[in-house]
Amino acid sequence: MLSLILHGRKSLELQRWRNLRFAVNPLQDSSAFSSASATLQDGRKGQNFTVSYLVNSLGLTTKVAESISKKVSFEEKGNPRSVLNLLRRYRFRDSHISSIITNYPGLLTLDAETSLAPKLKFLKSRGASTSELTEILSKVPKILRIKNDKTLGRYYDFVREIVQADKSSEFEVSLLPNGPNRIRNVFALRQLGMPQELLFPLLISENGTVHGKVRFQESLKKVLEMGFDPTTAKFVQALRMLYQMSEKTIEEKVNVYKRLGLSGEDVWEMFKKWPTFMTNSEKKITQTFETFSKCGLVEEEIISAFRKFPQCIGASEHNCVETFLELGFSRDEVTVIVKRLPHCISYSAELVKRKTEFLAKEMNWPLKAVVSYPAVLGLSMEKRVVPRCNVIKALMSRGLLGGSEPPPVGSALACTDELFLKRYVRKHDDDQELVAELMAILRGRRASTR
Template structure:
């Protein structure tokens, strides 16, 4: 009986001893030390092999864990073997350090091979990865290939695989941001032609990948914009770029020169770029138009594109010619004072300088002298 009790007691003692040992703070210290050593190795590796600063390496090491150089070495070799320079590699890894833990053969290589199969050159791939390395984190099967197929679906049917891949290379954020594809689909469903979307994304891809555009699209339609016209895309860029506060600031600037709210929106529909001009540029053009040329600011509502023109090279020289013609009564009373500003240089000289033979020399002098106006 005593022996049985003794064996049971010893067994319980060992059980409690093991239980106590499992939660011993000493073991937690050991694990913490191990993690600290791993983090220290990562920092050292990033600084010595990837041109990271100490600060950047410390930040990256919080979410990057490896204690041996084999895998990160293979990633560096992979990029070098695909013609990436050391500066390219450092730039890429500082943005996405997690790539150092990737399996090059299973994760990275298939993506490179996919792009090559569609006609991408080594330089194309370098450009895309350097511009947006984040897409290398996306699944080839679940995101990159479906994105490619979607883009192929809305581009003109004559586009080749190489042209489609060129579109994606120029807009690599589409390969990473799901929002970009959602917004593209919204534009198509709203009636924006694929050709206009291509032009839009050549210049403002990041803008459309950065958030939900459905509200802006609805606002533009309520303003009377036709989604099938190129002005719709420009208006979309203007509204997305400005935001509510800057949009209100531009409207107030035009109002100070006598425009009504309705006239501002009318000008915006005719030439959306007029809202992308800086307030300083708007004020400079309006000041010259009204105070020096003596014209009515409301005239520009009909031809708001004039606001985009160079004040020194286009507006001032032609305004001087028109002022002279008006003062001499050489223009019809109903003649447009805005049309001359949007003509080509050749047509302007023919219609407003050479046409008036007796005064052509003086008109040409006025035009030339005011090209240097400041």
């Protein structure tokens, strides 16, 4: 069956998948581009200039702009402005430009007229409509890196086929998988039901996962036999791991774990949970084993932790024992915390200190609260811990919790959102003003990590 899929002789039902979403703000209207650009100081240089330009001219969030500035930097706005003007001439909307720059920031450094314009003109000359062109290039902008017109056209056609397939359950991909290896291999994955958001990065990836033929087929067969779901990112991770590592390398990795007391079956079960754990070197694997040992776990407990949480292997870069001891935990308490939450050894010292000190100093919970519920160290401060704690403090200030002590950590932070609302907000439905205030706090309007 695999060979039929790989050679395109078996048609599988094509599924609809949602369009790619990107964490950026909508861009301002066209007039905002020129006005915002005019307010930038011409003397600003380097990364700061890049961030300012991306925020003020493209409407990106500061966080996204900072991420982009680490990949590309420009010291004057002339070049990126010419790129933006060119895209607008081809009727790219604000949302399209936002997606393009977020995923291919290097586009802003290209010479608009000599590098980018000829490619857009070529694609238009082949009959691409404005709506089709803007949609496809906003999804996979990196195909614009391709210099050869014939290759560019082939990749564009392939992406168009996928986009059209996802818009109609009755549409069948007509492009035969007889082109370059990369297109043929991505086609095979598409036939397995892999969605756009996983397919397109593979199409333009330089890591080689879908470049070969025989090796790709062998790796794909193994991943399918292991039961990975082709619609998930974990499938792609597993495929990449098996493609990039030789049989000898894999055998060596497995032998390292065997020497520590795990079986070959254990290793592959761990692989199914967290494929990227296989990239860890022998040094990192043994260091993790030693870290658990320093935390007070015996060999059997360490092996159990490896089996259940392979993501923690190789992740410990600091002395977590010292971090916990400095915060006031006893060695026995450290052992209990790590047994209950093995992957806490991968948390940074800064994160552990920030969360523990917030719970102890801001909420007056004893350190034993963390020992009883160490999972709190893995919760988001901004999304869960701080908003919920602010609700608890608001209720305590009004004497509505029956005492001066906060409720148990588990009761306040471990429960689902629905249960938290039931316990601490909806029970006050007779006071709608209070409920409105508590909901505002919970939504983060007054949340602060200080």
